[in-house]
Amino acid sequence: MTGRVGRAEPVTTLVGRPPSVAAEADASETDASRGARLRFLPRVNPVTRLAAAILVTTPLLFTIDWLSAAIALVLQLALFLLAGVRPSTMLRRCWPILVAAPLAGLSMLLYGRPAGTEHWSFWLARITDGSIELAIAVTLRVLAIGLPAVLLFLDVDPTELADGLAQVWRLPSRFVLGALAGARLIGLFLDDWRAMGMSRRARGIGDHGALQRFATMAFALLVLAIRRGSKLATAMEARGFGARAARSWARPSSIGGADAVLLFIALAVAACAIGGAILAGTFHPVWS
Amino acid sequence: MSGTGDGRPAPAGVEARGWGWRHAGRRRWAIDGLDLSVAPGERVLLVGPSGSGKSTVLHALAGVNDGAEEGESVGEMLIDGLRPAERRGRSGLVLQDPDSQVVLSKVGDDVAFGCENLGIERSEIWSRVRDALDAVGLQLPLDHPTSRLSGGQKQRLALAGAIAMRPGLLLLDEPTANLDPAGVAEVRDAVSRVLDRTGATLVVVEHRVDVWHRLVDRMVVLGRDGRVIADGRPAEVLVSARAELLAAGVWVPGEPLEVGSARAVTVPGDEALLRGHELTIGRSAVRPLLAEIELAVPAGASTVLTGPNGAGKSTLALTLGGLIRPLAGRVAAAPALARGLGGDPAGWRSRELLSRIGTVFQEPEHQFVARTVRAELGVALRALGAKDAAARIEPVLERLRLAHLAEANPFTLSGGEQRRLTVASVLVARPGVVILDEPTFGQDRLTWIELVRLVRELTDDGVAVLSVTHDAAYREALGDVRYALGADALAEGRAA
Numbered sequence: 001m002t003g004r005v006g007r008a009e010p011v012t013t014l015v016g017r018p019p020s021v022a023a024e025a026d027a028s029e030t031d032a033s034r035g036a037r038l039r040f041l042p043r044v045n046p047v048t049r050l051a052a053a054i055l056v057t058t059p060l061l062f063t064i065d066w067l068s069a070a071i072a073l074v075l076q077l078a079l080f081l082l083a084g085v086r087p088s089t090m091l092r093r094c095w096p097i098l099v100a101a102p103l104a105g106l107s108m109l110l111y112g113r114p115a116g117t118e119h120w121s122f123w124l125a126r127i128t129d130g131s132i133e134l135a136i137a138v139t140l141r142v143l144a145i146g147l148p149a150v151l152l153f154l155d156v157d158p159t160e161l162a163d164g165l166a167q168v169w170r171l172p173s174r175f176v177l178g179a180l181a182g183a184r185l186i187g188l189f190l191d192d193w194r195a196m197g198m199s200r201r202a203r204g205i206g207d208h209g210a211l212q213r214f215a216t217m218a219f220a221l222l223v224l225a226i227r228r229g230s231k232l233a234t235a236m237e238a239r240g241f242g243a244r245a246a247r248s249w250a251r252p253s254s255i256g257g258a259d260a261v262l263l264f265i266a267l268a269v270a271a272c273a274i275g276g277a278i279l280a281g282t283f284h285p286v287w288s
Numbered sequence: 289m290s291g292t293g294d295g296r297p298a299p300a301g302v303e304a305r306g307w308g309w310r311h312a313g314r315r316r317w318a319i320d321g322l323d324l325s326v327a328p329g330e331r332v333l334l335v336g337p338s339g340s341g342k343s344t345v346l347h348a349l350a351g352v353n354d355g356a357e358e359g360e361s362v363g364e365m366l367i368d369g370l371r372p373a374e375r376r377g378r379s380g381l382v383l384q385d386p387d388s389q390v391v392l393s394k395v396g397d398d399v400a401f402g403c404e405n406l407g408i409e410r411s412e413i414w415s416r417v418r419d420a421l422d423a424v425g426l427q428l429p430l431d432h433p434t435s436r437l438s439g440g441q442k443q444r445l446a447l448a449g450a451i452a453m454r455p456g457l458l459l460l461d462e463p464t465a466n467l468d469p470a471g472v473a474e475v476r477d478a479v480s481r482v483l484d485r486t487g488a489t490l491v492v493v494e495h496r497v498d499v500w501h502r503l504v505d506r507m508v509v510l511g512r513d514g515r516v517i518a519d520g521r522p523a524e525v526l527v528s529a530r531a532e533l534l535a536a537g538v539w540v541p542g543e544p545l546e547v548g549s550a551r552a553v554t555v556p557g558d559e560a561l562l563r564g565h566e567l568t569i570g571r572s573a574v575r576p577l578l579a580e581i582e583l584a585v586p587a588g589a590s591t592v593l594t595g596p597n598g599a600g601k602s603t604l605a606l607t608l609g610g611l612i613r614p615l616a617g618r619v620a621a622a623p624a625l626a627r628g629l630g631g632d633p634a635g636w637r638s639r640e641l642l643s644r645i646g647t648v649f650q651e652p653e654h655q656f657v658a659r660t661v662r663a664e665l666g667v668a669l670r671a672l673g674a675k676d677a678a679a680r681i682e683p684v685l686e687r688l689r690l691a692h693l694a695e696a697n698p699f700t701l702s703g704g705e706q707r708r709l710t711v712a713s714v715l716v717a718r719p720g721v722v723i724l725d726e727p728t729f730g731q732d733r734l735t736w737i738e739l740v741r742l743v744r745e746l747t748d749d750g751v752a753v754l755s756v757t758h759d760a761a762y763r764e765a766l767g768d769v770r771y772a773l774g775a776d777a778l779a780e781g782r783a784a
Contacts, residue, residue, distance in 0.1 A: 009552060010550050010551075010552040010553070010767050010768060010769065010770050011552070011770065012594075012767075012770040012771070012772050013583070013770065013771050013772070014771075014772050014773075015581045015582060015583050015771050015772070015773060016567075016578040016579065016580060016581040016600075016604075016773050017578070017579055017580050018578065018579070019568060019570075019576035019577070019578065019579040020579070157393075158393070159392060159393060159394065159397060180392070181391045181392070184390065184391075184392070184393055187435060188387055192654065195649060195651065195654040196654050198606060198611040198612070198647075198649075199647075199649055199654050199655045200638070200657070201610075201611055201638045201641065202609065202611055202638075202641065202642070202645075202646065202647040202649075202714075203638075203642065203655070203657065203667055203668060203671070203713065203714075204638050204639045204641070204642030204643075204667070204668050204671030204672065204717065205638060205657065205667060205671055206637075206638030207637050207638045207639055216657065220656070220657065223699065224653055224654075227653070227699070228387075228388055231383070231385060231388035231389075232388050232389070232391070234347070234352050234383065235381075235383055235388060235389040235391065235446070236391055236401075237350075237351075237352045238350045238351075238352050238379075238380070238381035238383075238450075239380075239391070239401055239402035239405060239449055239450070239453065240376045240377050240402050240405030240406050240453065241401070241405050242405075243376045243377075243405055243406070245376070245405075245406065245407045246407045247404055247405055247407055248403070248404050248406075248407045248408055248409065248410060248413065249404060249410065250396075250397065250400035250403065250404050250410060250413045250414065250417075251397070252410070
């Protein structure tokens, strides 16, 4: 046996001291960017923003020319800057789109339908005048569709969106609130995932290939998610959720003039983009 | 709505006659032949062995296991003479798991949720929300994020959400089982205040009798088959049904635990199996939790680590267990433990770690990877390539009383059985160091005694055991070496 057994009462040793690093910095920063002081947009109901995003982006899906996307993108950037979205915020929030757009463009550049002069080729990849134009059009298009989808929802609280979906759009409250409460569990799943990863290492099965480990952990997480979900459903039901009585709403959700203005702006952007392309003769519908 | 005009709901009465319940797809009735009558305003503590259907009774009273897809019932269960499903809002239920009860992301919205479902007027909802938060002692802004609440605060939030519905019957299903001692007191005091204000009827299920017995005026003991075997004033039932209560694993107040007490061990600097040197710990580099930690875990003794919530106890245990890398400093395994490997457990392969340091996590469900109890024990042995797998599994199954459950699915076990299984699945690999994170959380008295005796057997066999715990009795019994996370860290943990 290691250590000496003594007769004295065990003594408690205090260990550790608080770290010197100020740990509060990153929390306050995310709060600031969440509540980014926007103009005009905060007065618009989240469901209207959803409608506006659909209005702006859907027409862009029907044509594959560079001009319509460029017009839409320029107008959007100007409008978001006017609304008080700082360029740094745009970069931070939109980086996945900023990465995806040139990648989509690159694949068009190499493998897009060849037309006109050929500049370079290797096996299946061919860079031609046509594929260059296509690459530019696709890059701009991904940006013009992705940007409003992210930026319109910068400061949207999911609860407010749910309130709007149920009260303004009259979607079934059972469905909307169920989805909202379920979404809150995602944060718990991240902790679960980390704990499961550590537990697999502790249990001697952490050396497997990443793919196999991912598959077994995903299945285990699914089991856990179902159990958490059913516990949450019980708690919600115990608070009268799903009862037949008419539900009331603690937070009012309504629409007004600001909502009409945003819808008009969205329509105008779409009209400028498509109209400009038709006038310039670059309009190229996907079905042609 | 029934009420007395001043916002106080009339307390509800409960009547069960020959009531029974069987979960869908099960052959056995969870509870059968229950006869119980609770008068309006009574405060009842319901106890019994696990599997006696206590929670089932509460769920039925809350009207949440109504409907053919969940199971079938016999007999009658009535609130104020009507079926619970027809009396939505007459009862409010608080469950055991703090994390699975939060519905919305802001404190005020979460409390309002039940009122909305009952169709209460908007202005009335918000005045009820403020009243309820005040009654449970949660002085927080209405838009405070629910994700930042402690376990005790989450349970008080769930209580506020229940009482905002102004129920005449409050149902509590082990509401303090997952909490540390401070959280337990918080919730118990909040319940006491709420009952004094509302006069509601109370039915609470709990095996920690000491938490509730002064607050209730009646104690009902269910037998293994779900029938009432004792019923009366708590002080009398604790005497008359003492044997049954002890056999059921109930924590009878004042009953000695019959486990040995800790043996003071001094750890000479160089004899520890596992040491932490100038450790800075944390789960991410931007948020270090604690710095300059020096500690040693000796072989053949039980080391106990205590400290307030959020101070980093679990993180420290996982760091020592080679599962999280320290942010600074180092973890050093003695050559006797490393057996030819480098001294840093975080650098070992998973398979190498398994037979050297075994970690039992707080949440058993994070640990299960197999479909049966037996297969769960086989996982480690297969990883080690052990040829005598069957011969090593059987004794561990016997020792932890799991043999009769060998073919059961780990997820279907009771809390105590799950805890024993997670310990067993570590012990089959025969590690030199065993790390236990809150091993006695929410455990009944029988499982508790069993765990403490098991740890003592392990240390007698020369194993080093390190436990993270809030449990004072556990520390008395097993704190051969005692560490508390620093005094400053203590103050900071309170503030968080």
